[in-house]
Amino acid sequence: MGVKNKLKEIRMKDYMMNQKEFCNMLKISQSTYSSIESNKIQGNIENILSIARALNRKVEEIWYLED
Secondary structure (H helix, E strand, O other): OEEEEOHHHHHHHHHOOOHHHHHHHHOOOHHHHHHHHOOOOOOOHHHHHHHHHHOOOOHHHHEEEEO
16 A cells, blocks of 8 residues: 555646646646655645645545555
């Protein structure tokens, strides 16, 4: 079991932005965002809440537990 996210799907389908544009919108560094999007790191709670707020979504709509 692990925590996964739907950030790439959201970025590509809903915003049609590349990572750099998306990071600028979210006000997060591209290196941090890239690591979070690819599930290499989960991100700290501040980043998670900040991203969810910027996307106007609940955390559970972005991050989920994978069996």
